[in-house]
Amino acid sequence: MSVLLVLEQSDGKIKRASWEALAAALRLGPAESITAAVIGAQTAALAAEAAAKPVGKVVRVEHPLLAQYTADGFCAALQQLIQNESPTQVVFPHTYQVRDYAPALACRMGQVLIGDVVGIDDGPLFTRQLMQGRLNGSYRHSGNGPCFVSVQAGAFRTDGIDASATAGPAPITTFTPTIDAAQIRCKPGEPFRGSEQTVDLGSAQRIVSVGRGIKEAQNLPMAQELATALGAELAASRPICDNGWLPMERQVGSSGQTVAPRLYLAVGISGAIQHLVGMKGSQCIVAINKDPDAPIFEVADYGIVGDLFEVVPALTEAVKAAKQ
Amino acid sequence: MMNVLLPILSEPQHFSGWERAVFGALAAASLFGFWRRFGPILGRILQSKKDPDFHLFPIGRRVRDFVWEVMFQAKVIRERPLAGVAHALVFWAFCAFALVTLNHCATIFGLGFLDPAGRLGRFYFDFAAFFAAACAVGILALFVRRFLVRPKWLGAVSWESGLIALLIFALMITYLAAFFVPGTSDAARALWWAHTLTLLVFLPLIPHTKHLHLVLSPFTVFLSRGGFAEIPPLADDEDFGLVAGKDLTRLVSLQAYSCVECGRCMEHCPANSTGKLLNPKEIVLGLRGYLNEYGPHSEEPLLGKYNAQEAAFECTTCGACEFQCPVGIEHVPIIVGLRRGAVNTGAWEDDHGAKLFLALERGNNALGMSVAERDKFVEKNSLPLFDGTQEYCLWLGCMGAYDPRGREIVVALVRVMRYLGASFGVLRKEKCTGDPVRRLGNDLLFQQLAEANLEALKQNRVRKIVSICPHCVRTIQEDWKAYGTPPEVEHHSEFLARFAHQLPPIQDQEKIVFHDPCYLGRYRGVYEEPRRVAALAGTLVEAPRSHERSFCCGAGGALVFLGEEKGERLSHVRAAELAATGASVVGTACPFCNTMFRDEFATKGEGAPGLMDIAQLAARGLPD
């Protein structure tokens, strides 16, 4: 049996999610059975990076038409590689890019991708989440042909990987697929950021939100420092904006914006319904409040009951330390 | 005695044929003038769509309202006593003058039936004279008010009003003067003609001015829908509310033409007094303008030239306008009708509104919260579940189930109910009663919610509901009727007041000011019960605007779901008014009022009064 691991790159480096996929692949077979593939127009550096990890071999899938990601290009290239390598399993990190092409690739081979896997058990049985995380489902591959699996970011720890690297770098080979320019039907443009002028809390991944507990406008810089350290946007509950301490467009709540970031830090916010309806969809909610009965703790995943004037600076310190 | 007070009214005895001809011609011209203007108006009213739910019977209510509001001028006087009495005198004078005028016109043909020298005639003419004098005084006072004092809700200086006042004054003076000239003199004849000409000029002016209410308003009051802020059912599959002229019903058209432009609705409108575009007077006059230009068959949108969509959606449905109107105009169904026209056709594009509708399309509650939150609350507080055997079903509503403050109210009420040994339970699942979507005019969603709820209540064998929210109470009792028979429902203030004598009062007496919720006070007529409960925890003081004059907190009409207001915030104005009474506690009986004031008092800091629902006030005295 052999595992083909498809690595993804960003800005000339292999993305962390790819190493997590490697950790998953290592559950399916030993390092020697894993073939890591790097894809692009110039993949020498990428291949070298991959070769230092615990894999059996590295394949450079290179073609000028693969310089920029397109579904057509990647599908064509990988289909040919798979036909060449005949792996039993093909493992991907579950990134936006993979979601864009892997299902089509699997379809071409009469298979279906088992996507966003969070666990692998004997069988192999693949666990993925259903009903927005309220249930887990165990999936088994039953067709003839390779089993396509993509792995959720953060589901597999990469701790052991460098340590279990094999003695020397893995051998690197090159595979040149046949791709015609006419096959590529989409023309992707350069990535760009959302508009900088307006505060778009809706697309912020992290938000630090302040409430009445902040007491005075001059205490805001302390919250701003935490936000900056976290790479987060600063937002507020209604009374703060009413007082003019922050502009109205930073208001989260029923009369302000509705947000659903990955991390929402509610600082000194009690959790009135008008505020809750604006942020209850956040993936991870942290509450800092000195009142242990504050309603915000009902919806929080993590809470610190304490004086925010002590907790917030301590948190800023801890975040900065963790980044190093 | 009368002989001493007034001489005999003079009446010219003989009129020449020439005079009769002139009178006949002038009278014909006057009547023609009147009809030329009034005819089309009447036509527009009668050609409007029939009201689908109009029933002449039971007639008792109509007669009662007519006598109270028209004959006794009760509404006119109550809200503006001095001006109201002045107007009442003018009105009663008009009533008294009916026979006089008839007789007056008959005399030129020798057909006078009231003999000024006879006992009946003398009595009647003196009786009318008393009213004429009162009327003259009254009209003078009103003239001074309109032209010298100039209260702002009467609008810009109106020359037509001045002219009418002058004519009425002239009518009274020419009548009174006739007592003091000999019957056969030229002066008597001159006065007769002066009075007649004044009359004949006045008549055609009536339909040209707001004085059309002289003719129409008695009918408007008599034919009104009854109830308060009652939203009529949609007529059929093609009826989406008040979209265009062809949707205006006879009642609405009648009301549009009856408006006296007194401005009482505008004066009491909370939106209008805080700088919003909405002006209930302009809504009604806008319909009148529309009918005059486009007529009752038009497809032209009502929300266009004469009325703005923005204004229609600034209404909290507090009902202060409708409550005040002395001529029986029902503003709330009109405004909700305009909203229906916009929402049922999808013409209303509002982010917050769409969010509210989508939340209720896909879920159970107006706040978009997960049902699991309600389940957690019920479980955490060990609320008994309703199983069909208990007497009361305690309806939590969206606020009671999801809002932290609403939950505190529920917990307090439950404490009191347990203390009283009441038998009650909470439903496992509740859907929003649909109040916000009803007031916004979304009939599709409202029907779905009403029907689903009625079915669920039937299956759960609910017979009596107690609710902490006046909006739920109103919607269940009145609005659901269109889709089935709702169970009995009462507000928790009514429940608690019944047992107030069993509840221990507390010793330290705070000053409490009770804020009358719109949907409990004006809508339900419940003013004393919550006060009886609040009195358990302190001494009551009243806000300047209380009882039926209570000033809206700003949450009603689904406005609490619609985002930021224009102008000054209603809750801000009312909160300031309540705080200014010097009370240390503001008592509320509606979770929406409670949440609106909570934000206001929170920003005030230390000096702000406490805020408690009457359930919490009642629970204060309970042993722990």
Next chain:
Amino acid sequence: MKIVVAIKQVPERDAPVRIAASGKWIDEADLQWAMNEPDAYALEEALLLKEQAGGEVIVVSAGLERVGSTIREALAKGADRAIHIVCDDLNGRDALGVARLLAAAIQPENPDLVLTGLQSEDVGLGQTGVILAELLGLPHATMILHVEKTDAGLNVKRELEEGWFQSIELPTLAVLTMQSGGNKLRYATLMGIKRAKTKELRTVSAAELDADGAPTVVLEQIAAPKKQKSTQILPGSAKEAAVALVEKLKTEARVL
């Protein structure tokens, strides 16, 4: 422009999930159903394109009879006609099996554009749209927020990770999977529902479409996840709690 929108009826978002006795799926009794939210956004985008450029919007959905209510909702919101693929065992098919059904129904329509939601709220595979494109032989793009028709074809705005976006040009005949939140959804109106009564809703059985449904991936079993959501209060001094929180956010919640 002729646009086909594939929609799915899923359990209402708030619905309490109970595992059926078989352990293979949830107990569907007492559930309330709604249109999958990303599909609602796809429908909205289609309706906006129709309003701008004219054309026709056709909705397609597969499933049991109850799916009809969601289809009628789509008609009420403005779709012109609908196709209901009556299928008893949608859950028994994998994404390829479902896509084959849809492709068989959609192909004869010869649409200019096919829109689907990015993923479903129940199973959440996010693949059906992409596989559908492959089966129809059409180019595709995923995570789309806006669609603009140009002379050459389409210009779409795609969402990337970490707050980045990308424009993609593709020919008009394409399949797009739509991300939630790109537009504002319209609400169902009384007028819409009344009009929907006269719109065509064609039913076709899965058997008629003769689309192979044997799965290559099988959902063996479902179970409740071991960790339930509960609030973890971090104890200790401000400093200790802060450090512990950062650790949790990094390793447990994985948001740092």
